[in-house]
Amino acid sequence: MALGLSITNLTKVWNADGPAPVPAVNSLSLNVARGEFVVLLGPSGCGKSSLLYIAAGLEQATSGTITFDGLAITEPAPERSLIFQEAALFPWLSVRDNVGFGLSIRGGQPQERAERVDALMKRVGLGGIGDRRPEQLSGGMRQRVALARALAMNPELLLMDEPFAALDIQTRARMQEHLLEIWKSSGASVMLVTHSIDEALALADRIVVFTARPGQIKAELHIDAPRPRDLRSPEMIELGRECEALLAEEVTKAFAEQELL
Amino acid sequence: MTDMILSSAPAGPNPRLHAALAKARRRIVATAWVLASLSLFVGIWELAWWQKWANPLLLPPPHIFLTNLPDQFRFFDPTGARAGALNAGGSIWSVLGVIGWSSLRVFVGLVLGFAISLVVGLAIRYFEIFGKLVLPLVTMLAPISPVAWLPVAVFFFGIGNPPAIFLVFIAVFFIMVLATLAQVDAVPKHYIQLARVMGASKRQIYLRVILPAILPGLFVTLRMNLFAAWMVVLIAEAVGVGSGLGQVTMMARNTFNASLVFFTMTLIGLTGFAFDQTLGLIQRKVLWWVGPSTVKGA
Numbered sequence: 172m173a174l175g176l177s178i179t180n181l182t183k184v185w186n187a188d189g190p191a192p193v194p195a196v197n198s199l200s201l202n203v204a205r206g207e208f209v210v211l212l213g214p215s216g217c218g219k220s221s222l223l224y225i226a227a228g229l230e231q232a233t234s235g236t237i238t239f240d241g242l243a244i245t246e247p248a249p250e251r252s253l254i255f256q257e258a259a260l261f262p263w264l265s266v267r268d269n270v271g272f273g274l275s276i277r278g279g280q281p282q283e284r285a286e287r288v289d290a291l292m293k294r295v296g297l298g299g300i301g302d303r304r305p306e307q308l309s310g311g312m313r314q315r316v317a318l319a320r321a322l323a324m325n326p327e328l329l330l331m332d333e334p335f336a337a338l339d340i341q342t343r344a345r346m347q348e349h350l351l352e353i354w355k356s357s358g359a360s361v362m363l364v365t366h367s368i369d370e371a372l373a374l375a376d377r378i379v380v381f382t383a384r385p386g387q388i389k390a391e392l393h394i395d396a397p398r399p400r401d402l403r404s405p406e407m408i409e410l411g412r413e414c415e416a417l418l419a420e421e422v423t424k425a426f427a428e429q430e431l432l
Numbered sequence: 433m434t435d436m437i438l439s440s441a442p443a444g445p446n447p448r449l450h451a452a453l454a455k456a457r458r459r460i461v462a463t464a465w466v467l468a469s470l471s472l473f474v475g476i477w478e479l480a481w482w483q484k485w486a487n488p489l490l491l492p493p494p495h496i497f498l499t500n501l502p503d504q505f506r507f508f509d510p511t512g513a514r515a516g517a518l519n520a521g522g523s524i525w526s527v528l529g530v531i532g533w534s535s536l537r538v539f540v541g542l543v544l545g546f547a548i549s550l551v552v553g554l555a556i557r558y559f560e561i562f563g564k565l566v567l568p569l570v571t572m573l574a575p576i577s578p579v580a581w582l583p584v585a586v587f588f589f590g591i592g593n594p595p596a597i598f599l600v601f602i603a604v605f606f607i608m609v610l611a612t613l614a615q616v617d618a619v620p621k622h623y624i625q626l627a628r629v630m631g632a633s634k635r636q637i638y639l640r641v642i643l644p645a646i647l648p649g650l651f652v653t654l655r656m657n658l659f660a661a662w663m664v665v666l667i668a669e670a671v672g673v674g675s676g677l678g679q680v681t682m683m684a685r686n687t688f689n690a691s692l693v694f695f696t697m698t699l700i701g702l703t704g705f706a707f708d709q710t711l712g713l714i715q716r717k718v719l720w721w722v723g724p725s726t727v728k729g730a
Contacts, residue, residue: 229625247628259622262721263644273630276640304721324630 174240175360176203176226176328181235182385183221194385195221198235201379201388203328208354208361210371212414213381213389214422219364222386223330226362227253239328249273249324256333258313260305260320267292267301270319277324291319296349311342315349322357329354331363335370347373351398368414372407373400380417383425390417490690497691497698504695507680531703534676537593538658538665538707541600545661546654549605553612558638567613574606578664586672596668596676603664604657611653615646648719655711662704677703 178201185193195218203209211219224230225237228247237244239251247253260269268275271288292298295315305313314334321329334350335343347370354361365371371378378392392410394400400407474494480486481493488496497504501524508526552570556563581602585595619642627641669678677700684692 224625227625227629229628247625247631249629249631251629253625253629255622255626257622259620259626261623261641261644272627272640276627276630276632276636306721320630 175205175207176201176362177236177238177241178202178222178226179236181222181225181237182233183218183225183230184233185221187233196225196232197385197387199387203360203362205327205360206358208374208376209363210375210378211362211364211381212366212368212371212378212418213386214383214418214425215366216425217381217384217421218386219381220332223253223332223362223364226328227251227330229253249277250326251328251330252321252324252326254314254317254321254329254331254334256336258305258310258317260313260316262305264305265301266297266303266305266308266316269305269316270301270323272320273324287323288319291323294322294353295319309342310338311346314338314346318350318353322353326357326359329359329361329363331361333364333366336365336367343370344373348399350374366418368411368418369402371414372402372411373398378414380414381421383421383428389421492691492694494694494698497694500691504692507683507689507692509675527699530675530677530680531699533593534665534669534678534700535703535707537596537668537673537676538600538661541597541665542604542654542658542661544597545601545604545608546650548601549608550612550650553609553616554638554643556609556613557616558634570606570609574610578603578660579667582668582671585668591672591674593673595672596665599664599668599672600661603660604654607657608650608653611650612646615649616642618649619645644721648715648721651711651715651719655708655715658707658711659704662700662707666700 178199181196181199182194183196185195197218199222201209201222211222213219221230225232226239226244228244228251231245244251260266261272264272267285267288270291271284274284274287289298289301292301295318297312297315297319300308300312305316308316317334335346338346350361351374361374363374372394375392375394378394379388380390380392381387382389392413394410396404396406402408402411477486477491478493478495480491481488481496486493505523505527508530552566556567556570578599581599582595585598585602589595589598623641623645624637627637632640665676666678666681669676670682673679677696681693681696681700684690684696
């Protein structure tokens with residue numbers, strides 16, 4: 172039995188029974204080990220987000236198997252938490268209640284819950300803002316609240332769909348550092364989707380480059396360099412070039428396909 | 433422009449006082465605009481009278497129908513009973529009583545319409561079979577004017593408050609059911625996915641995510657339909673109830689009392705305005721978060 176996320180020959184076709192089926196992922200196999208940080212890199216619409224939603228249990232694969240710690244994924248579970256590009260905080264709840272939302276669904280002692288929420292907010296560096304409303308926060312703060320909300324469920328797998336894409340470049344760098352700290356201390360696996368090569372280089376144990384739709388794995392790059400990484404080091408620049416070349420091929424293919432339509 | 437000047441002014445030694453002053457000033461400016469809007473309208477009307485463009489018997493200007501107040505007051509029966517006799521009314525209290533009766537009918541009808549349409553709308557989405565059975569019916573009944581329901585209201589409820597409340601209810605119910613559905617369908621997908629990932633059951637998703645997500649938008653819809661409710665209550669009062677502002681208007685029409693018509697219209701306008709402002713206040717204070725398909729502010 173493989174620990175962590177295990178995907179074998181997975182195919183996803185959107186609108187499979189309809190008049191215009193859209194293949195999103197084609198016979199893809201991928202393993203994410205316990206505690207591993209995997210970044211999915213690929214052109215837009217290559218099916219990497221589809222894969223994330225299937226791993227979250229929000230969508231079903233058309234064929235193939237997907238398991239977590241050996242158990243088939245058929246529905247969402249708090250141990251596999253999902254983070255979106257926009258934080259998707261509930262505007263009617265305070266920041267504290269947003270962080271505690273999952274805990275309150277689960278039930279339990281209110282006192283214990285409140286303590287846990289306070290601890291989580293400190294952990295993501297937002298100790299003093301529990302009573303504020305989400306709309307009063309900056310984009311980076313909102314994303315940290317979303318992270319705290321996910322961490323509250325003690326996830327073993329964090330699925331992140333371009334979580335920092337909407338942030339400015341400075342905030343983005345800080346959030347990446349922050350994510351790395353949290354990832355190390357939590358021991359969770361991370362599967363993060365991005366189309367920023369720099370982000371992939373800064374974060375990943377392993378970069379999985381996707382082909383154009385329908386998504387398949389084009390290449391896998393392992394990065395052993397310790398973090399924080401200097402993206403200007405010759406080694407990183409070389410890796411970056413490699414990613415860029417791989418991606419460029421696929422983007423060209425995707426464009427060519429769109430022109431045929 | 434005024435707002436910009438106010439907000440860019442440096443905070444004095446007491447920022448709280450400064451903020452309060454700025455707020456008061458904004459209120460005064462807003463009120464001044466309301467008065468200016470009103471004055472413009474009244475001014476044109478008075479000008480028409482002064483220039484003898486309009487027949488004062490048919491179109492008496494405000495200074496006429498607002499000055500012979502004791503005369504007007506006689507037509508208002510505060511008990512909510514069938515008025516028309518000139519003996520019961522006569523004071524400002526009787527006028528307020530009549531306004532109160534009409535307002536009460538609108539209020540009760542709106543509350544019932546809002547609550548029941550919300551429950552029915554949510555149930556249509558929650559229980560699939562219920563939805564399939566009920567939705568076509570609602571869609572077919574929605575375009576029927578509340579006026580067409582008037583005879584039905586009288587058959588069912590006779591004369592008095594119930595038919596008027598029923599008509600207000602009808603005026604908002606079907607529209608609000610459809611609005612509830614539209615709002616439910618517009619709840620951001622990510623909210624629901626997130627709740628599912630957190631382990632929420634269907635019931636919890638409806639109560640703790642969908643319901644709070646749709647309330648502000650529904651409230652805006654309710655506020656828009658408030659005026660429809662007022663129009664309907666007047667018709668109901670004129671025909672099926674026999675008391676209230678609608679009845680007074682009808683009586684004024686029958687007795688060819690133009691002054692009274694315009695006086696009552698003024699009262700209706702002011703009361704409707706007050707209702708709208710109150711709903712706006714509730715919206716801002718209680719439902720501060722803004723739904724996905726609503727406009728901020730207002």
